[in-house]
Amino acid sequence: MNLPRTQPGRTAPASRRSAVLAVLAAAQFTVMLATSIVNVALPQIRAGVGLSDSGTTWVVNAYGLAFGALLLAGGRAADLLGRRRVLAVGLALFATASLAAGTASSPGALIAARALQGLGAAAIAPAALALAMDLFPSGPGRGRALGVWGAVSGAGGAGGVLLGGVLTQAWGWAWIFYSVALGSALVLAAVAALVPRTPGRRAGRFDLLGTATVSLALTCLVWGLTTTRGAGWTDGRVLGALGGAAALLAAFAVIELRRPNALIPPRLFTTGRVAAGNLLMALLGSVWIALFFFLPLYQQQVLGSSPLAAGAGQLPLAAANMLGSALAPRLFRRIGATATVTAALLTEAAGLLWLSRIRVDGSYLADVLGPSILVGLGLSIAFVQLTALAVDGVPPQDAGLAGGLVNTTRQVGGAIGLAALATLAGSVTAHAAVHRSHVEALTAGYRVAFTVSSATLAATALLALPLTRRTGARTTTAPTNPASAPLPPRTSRID
Structure with missing residues (x-):
């Protein structure tokens, strides 16, 4: 006789669920940390390994390429093979690849290790998000969980810049990878001790x-x-x-x-607001990743900040990010999804417009601090609400895929945005360098990048109005409780 199954962790005590959520959030933090931790240390990495200009770029790109390309596969593997199992394998690979990156002595070895890091991240991110959604039903509990998720995601991006600066200046660039390896190993141990086992959700072939x-x-x-x-x-x-x-x-x-047995079944887009959430997340991602690329460069190349000072300059942004993530669920309950998303995007757009006024003779306090706080608040609130929309109404057997999809749209959107904005900023800088000094030309390029980023988010806010309202009739409360969807019969336990 087949007995009904319950969602893993839903009946556990609140303290137990909070501990598991903390472990899963730490896994997400590690993934986001590795995305930005190398940015400040790129000059030192180039000198230490002997990288060319294109090779230096691929220290960043190899990770993002593997991460973005394989997220959907990671999400579906988590659904089929068991989310805890895929999360553990991803963390083990992530830690091993990070250690290999720190010990690399040639450009090829370093870039290959970064690609393996991206492969591990593609398994970690969707599996961890699906497990987190398993823990909490719809309503305030899930809203708070998504708030935590937004906080650690934004803090990971800003914290990576800070930690990269501290470690590079104190012990050298290799320690940015050693620290990620150690953190991944600790998270893996916590997963083994606290996260409950999960079975594969669907019969059938990959x-x-x-x-x-x-x-x-x-x-x-x-x-x-x-x-x-x-x-x-x-x-x-x-x-x-x-x-x-x-x-x-x-x-x-x-x-x-x-x-x-489609990798992205059409049914995924027939419930909730999955399509709207993913489209808007792609547009948000196109600005998000570029922000953490251009801002440290302005601080170091124009303002003359050290790697440590540039990293420390991200702390107010990280603090604003955590505050916004805590406020996001309350804003949703008070004013609804459409108003929350629109207000958050416009707030971030205002911060980026403020950044577009940076000066050659500026300072951190006058030109960076204020807009960083606005950007952090808007970014975190938008991220939390768009993640909720992207997993809204998804049945349990597709939760890993939905998590992989929203991470994929953000990552691919980020790659598109960074490529376009870097090309635009480089063109403006090259043109301005004919008649201006080097730092003046750089500043002109960064100002254009921030201006276009602001305009992109303003347009995204306008797009969010019809998208979220048009589908809002389907879901008028917090994201649908996946436990209410029927589960297919299980033919065998995989994990």
């Missing part, structure tokens, strides 16, 4: 063809976009990669419509 097609498509897309920073938009390699990505994505759509 969609290998769909996974290979979309992973290759995203690889071509991210590679093509990141290559534009050095080669330009008209380079044959860039055009070939982008054309290949378009063809592969079209092939993926055809494959998914014909397969019963």
